[in-house]
Amino acid sequence: MKKLFVAAALVFGGFATQAATSIDFNDVAIVVNQEEFQEIAVEEVPEAVTAALEKDYAGATINKAYVNEAKEYKLEVTIGEEAAVLYANENGEWIQK
Template sequence: MKNLFLSAAIVLGGLTSFASTSPISNTIVKTISVQEEYTEIKLEEVPAAVTDALKKAYPDAVLNKAYKNATSQYKLEVTVGDKVGSLYANADGSWIKK
């Protein structure tokens, strides 16, 4: 009889763990991106200070495209080896982290 009550208690105790519900949390993430307007320019229009800084920092880099915004910041699309990326610089050739 003790075994019957003990086994019934174990079975009921095991079933209660399955019946418990976990709290549901809704996480809403809103991403707001502020994008500066860059307009494409000719490669010849990039200031010499910027191209010199590019040659100094990345001697093997190939400048593919160049963009300029209203505050005279430049976005440079470059290829170094097999990697393609974007670099940002001021008109004086100093790099900007973005």
């Protein structure tokens, strides 16, 4: 009879330790690398970029201009009545972003 109580105590003790076991979750961090564009005056946009804009988007007007460390230009433009954001490198070549 004494063995029965000891066996029961071991079984219930085993259940208690299993229930008390913590579950570790792997935290996932999502890192978004944003490019730092600094606003510049429209007059500071290189001639190659403005020439490409006039050639490929006739009638477009630059509202705001930005540049990053890689000399890539972000242009907020108005084409007709639509607003658009265009990206170009310093040579006037369009970049898909």
